[in-house]
Amino acid sequence: MIRFEDRAAFDRALDRLPEPDGSAIEASAARQAQLTKPAGSLGRLEEIALFMAGWQGRERPRADRIRAAIFAGNHGVAARGISAFPPAVTTQMVANFQAGGAAINALAASCGAELSIVPLDLDRPTADICEAPAMSEAECLDALNAGAAAVTAGTDLLFVGEMGIANTTPAAALCAQSFGGLSPDWIGRGTGVDDNGLARKADAVAKALALHGPHCTSAFETLRRLGGREIAAMAGAILAARHLSVPMLLDGFISSAAIAPLARDNPAITAHCLAAHNSAETGHARLLQALRLKPLLQLDMRLGEGSGAAVAAQIVRSALAAHAGMATFAEAAVAGAL
Numbered sequence: 418m419i420r421f422e423d424r425a426a427f428d429r430a431l432d433r434l435p436e437p438d439g440s441a442i443e444a445s446a447a448r449q450a451q452l453t454k455p456a457g458s459l460g461r462l463e464e465i466a467l468f469m470a471g472w473q474g475r476e477r478p479r480a481d482r483i484r485a486a487i488f489a490g491n492h493g494v495a496a497r498g499i500s501a502f503p504p505a506v507t508t509q510m511v512a513n514f515q516a517g518g519a520a521i522n523a524l525a526a527s528c529g530a531e532l533s534i535v536p537l538d539l540d541r542p543t544a545d546i547c548e549a550p551a552m553s554e555a556e557c558l559d560a561l562n563a564g565a566a567a568v569t570a571g572t573d574l575l576f577v578g579e580m581g582i583a584n585t586t587p588a589a590a591l592c593a594q595s596f597g598g599l600s601p602d603w604i605g606r607g608t609g610v611d612d613n614g615l616a617r618k619a620d621a622v623a624k625a626l627a628l629h630g631p632h633c634t635s636a637f638e639t640l641r642r643l644g645g646r647e648i649a650a651m652a653g654a655i656l657a658a659r660h661l662s663v664p665m666l667l668d669g670f671i672s673s674a675a676i677a678p679l680a681r682d683n684p685a686i687t688a689h690c691l692a693a694h695n696s697a698e699t700g701h702a703r704l705l706q707a708l709r710l711k712p713l714l715q716l717d718m719r720l721g722e723g724s725g726a727a728v729a730a731q732i733v734r735s736a737l738a739a740h741a742g743m744a745t746f747a748e749a750a751v752a753g754a755l
């Protein structure tokens with residue numbers, strides 16, 4: 418298991434990112450070239466198979482052990498009237514996840530993912546990012562380590578998701594801080610906030626950036642000041658997964674925003690990640706471009722909680738089923754290309 422002892426250990430882990438297994442990719446590509454189909458005809462399914470081969474270190478990658486971790490946190494900035502729902506919904510939805518009644522329960526079961534729910538200090542919201550850093554150094558480290566602890570070596574595919582009323586606001590602040598652009602570029606309606614709520618959100622992001630921007634000199638500090646516990650936990654899980662060579666699916670706007678500060682410091686952080694979908698939340702398309710990720714799906718989803726990743730996991734399963742199960746030209750006695 419990966420654990421970040423202190424902020425410097427996190428910085429080091431981000432600085433020294435392992436690469437995929439090149440020989441497994443080569444072997445997998447050689448097999449792919451022999452399968453009974455015109456070269457390239459399975460499109461992105463072929464890329465996915467090689468991506469999975471590299472991170473799993475196997476010619477025929479598997480999707481037998483899919484794990485999902487959903488992190489939940491509460492946000493001080495919610496008091497500014499920036500969400501269509503009250504903050505109590507975070508805890509209520511965690512109970513719903515635990516009882517099996519949420520979308521992610523149904524979708525994780527459907528793709529064969531083992532689901533873990535990780536509530537993070539829900540009775541203690543982060544500080545309002547317009548007034549103070551969201552978390553202390555110790556709180557941020559705890560959240561990063563809660564994320565890292567959710568990653569198990571040998572997992573074939575991992576996805577992370579989140580639940581946190583108001584978290585599209587810190588997510589927008591993380592994007593603007595990491596990649597620039599005006600705050601309206603990154604601000605959307607989240608759970609369905611009205612025009613007045615949207616204006617309050619733009620104001621909150623602008624205030625947070627003015628207060629913290631000059632101090633955001635590292636990924637850790639940016640997460641600590643502008644993020645939230647569930648956001649830092651996703652960042653910790655993504656970095657830990659990289660060090661355990663576990664391939665990942667990113668879900669929506671908030672889970673993608675969690676690695677924005679990491680990508681600013683080391684753009685290679687996204688190499689073990691597939692973007693599951695392009696969320697309907699404003700800013701997600703721009704964010705995926707900045708992360709240099711091409712979403713697998715565009716379904717106008719904007720739920721969060723890992724839902725888009727669970728649907729995309731079915732695509733990964735299909736890619737691997739074709740790659741592992743198809744006959745070669747020689748096996749099937751089919752003539753190859755002229």
Ligand SMILES: O=C(O)c1ccc[n+]([C@@H]2O[C@H](COP(=O)([O-])O)[C@@H](O)[C@H]2O)c1
Nearest residue numbers: 500581583584585607608669670696721
């Ligand atoms: O995943 C997304 O792209 C997404 C887009 C909009 C909203 N959400 C979810 O809605 C909540 C945040 O929305 P809000 O309006 O409260 O900031 C949080 O629980 C997220 O899981 C998620």
Ligand SMILES: Cc1cc2nc[nH]c2cc1C
Nearest residue numbers: 502506580608720721722
């Ligand atoms: C009901 C509800 C479910 C959610 N799941 C993720 N974010 C959410 C936000 C709300 C409001």
